[in-house]
Amino acid sequence: MRFRFKPVDGSVNAPKGFQSAGVFCDIKRLGTGKGSNKGQKRDLALIVSEAPCAVAGLFTTNQVCAAPVKVCLERIKKGRARAIVVNSGNANACTGRQGMKDAREMAAFTEAALKLPVGSVFVGSTGRIGVKMPMDNVRAGIVEAATLLNNESESAAHAAEAIMTSDTRPKQIAVEFKIGGKSVRIGGMCKGAGMIHPGMSPTGKRPATLPLHATMLSFITTDAAIDSKTLQRCLNEAVALSFNRITVDGDMSTNDTVLVLANGLAGNKPLTGGAKLPLSPDLTNFQAALNHVCLQLAQMIVKDGEGVTRFVTVRVDGAKTLKDADAAARAVANSALVKTSWLGGDPNWGRIIDALGYSAATIVEEKVDIGYSAPGSRKVVWSLKRGQPTRATFKELCAAAAPKEFDLHIRLNLGKGSAIMYASDLTEEYVEFNKGDVADPASLGG
């Protein structure tokens, strides 16, 4: 029987022993006053475990890397954590020494407010680059959030709201499954919208093999008992199949961060094994659940990207190598002309094969197949087979490329390399939103 997990409520508060809160502390300095009851979107979140946690994380490989990311990279080496403090409205990126001081103080102030051990709080930030953190507001926010912490779904929803920037809705998920008879839960939240083309690694350094590529932030909690090394291995795989396979605009952020905290309160027999294969059946199940959580969250980011109206899964198969498959999928997923054709519902295979042709992947025009299906369906309407237009009519192809969500199938027929990218269209709304209004600096994005 296939491994099953069921959806549950509660987001990051779903696993045992986790509490969260989200408050408004006017980090953008809108001047509308502090407190969470002023009708303003919340902008500071706390996620706290009552028990010590194993922690794993992946971070942007952008060489310009925000202060909170650097603080996380320092702290993750110990593999232990108790809480995460996150703000929106300011990325604390390109803020020099003051930025590092501020990020460390966010963590230290949270530790003091919650009476947690030194070094046990992780930090995340998202918003405009190059603006000094309003630390008075941040401290007031932490103090207020600390008084509001609880394990209710509503509080988790407040936290998920607090990390939003240009997102139109909070993004949350939680699942429950069994490990050795014990109920285990994984909960998560994330934010995205723009500057979305993550390429995260555990060290923030670019692996030679990882092709390059928002601010996306994702915070995941679990009550599974698992050591930090094994947790990191599982997170690496889950992110490689999810967050590192999404793009909205091809711009990789200075702040991308995924963190998982595992407090062990489910009482399962501890999951161990690190990088050793094969995985135990229990670890295989945990991995499957974590993959599901990360993939669902990653797809929510693309679907709620700035101005996005289409969600397209680009499936490349038959590439000479895995690297080729990845390069081909990214070239198509990031092509301005392909993305505008999706907006128009135009089944324009010419722009697709053009992007394949200039990608770093080896392509033989006479071997390329291009087609469309409903999401996850094997019933493909092919527009191109072996480089030649099929007999499918323009009307049939338009119908296949019209839905709000579809799969784009590309077969290079040169080898066994496969890759998937989750991509969006490029819309007038994206441009309108990002051009901002210099007469109203508050409208300007990250």
Place this chain on the structure above:
Amino acid sequence: MRFRFKPVDGSVNAPKGFQSAGVFCDIKRLGTGKGSNKGQKRDLALIVSEAPCAVAGLFTTNQVCAAPVKVCLERIKKGRARAIVVNSGNANACTGRQGMKDAREMAAFTEAALKLPVGSVFVGSTGRIGVKMPMDNVRAGIVEAATLLNNESESAAHAAEAIMTSDTRPKQIAVEFKIGGKSVRIGGMCKGAGMIHPGMSPTGKRPATLPLHATMLSFITTDAAIDSKTLQRCLNEAVALSFNRITVDGDMSTNDTVLVLANGLAGNKPLTGGAKLPLSPDLTNFQAALNHVCLQLAQMIVKDGEGVTRFVTVRVDGAKTLKDADAAARAVANSALVKTSWLGGDPNWGRIIDALGYSAATIVEEKVDIGYSAPGSRKVVWSLKRGQPTRATFKELCAAAAPKEFDLHIRLNLGKGSAIMYASDLTEEYVEFNKGDVADPASLGG
């Protein structure tokens, strides 16, 4: 005294012995009838030399390469030419064997119509990909154009109109200068608008050193006496500094082509020397004039790109290597977030340093300078110095980033690598234009 050349009228007809014509032959099959007098934009051009020419060319390095490009690559090996036949409205790309047959027939039919030697006519096409060439229309167009050939400026303007696709205006230039007391002229025309990020090479193969990156077409004529090897060497340099340094949308086309025909009728002492350095003073002057013609034409393409409202010269200096400088300049020039900020006149250095950080170039955040100047001016308003915001006010920076044309100065302060990219903003009009309307397939682009 600095070498001088003066602007002259006549475009590709300016040099001695060249004639051209542009006609409407309904290549898009609008069904509005043939002939050049129906109020439709012309769509087929001829450029013909009365004397045999040395020829040089560069071609798209897209692996998906249109039939006319393949025909040019076959013919250029001989280094000799008499004429060029070009159509807009159909790219003759991804058209299989029939496409190759049609491209060869365009050339052969032109040779027969003009009584030129077999193999002496070059072919160019631009327009929608994957549509069979309407050869009856093409033949009728060639026949009509052949009757209209002459050396007047108006005919050259008709030819420049005939190669336009989404261009809003024809692009032409001609200059005159002296070589050994003889007057020599170079004339040229080009088209661009969308799918503009050329990376052309003489063989259509990617040099390992050339970073990857419309349909852009450019046809240049000269009455200089120069051998084809020397002409190719000069064109390689001119294109490396012009057409291969422009981007509108980051999509490299299947059809990019630059061709130069040199008929020697100026009577100068033949320019020779191939790739040998140092260049003779005469060759240095010819190179300078060719560089000027190519750069002016290339800049016209960016300024008239689809929906473009801003022309930005991205100047990267102080990169570790030339390759790094190029990677940094292209990352900034192709970033959706940077380009939308230009549209808004937003002096957003955060997005610029973000793009630098994810580029393949080595960057040290604490060393980066970013500033703005008027085109070609050394009076730079710096927004960032050594990774830290300067004292320039938001108002001052907005004023510096507001003009329709400005230079963006980026200093990495790590070495001596420099690169320039000529780039545009990304606008709602670009998206609107390229999404097309599937209910009106004629609106759909290349």
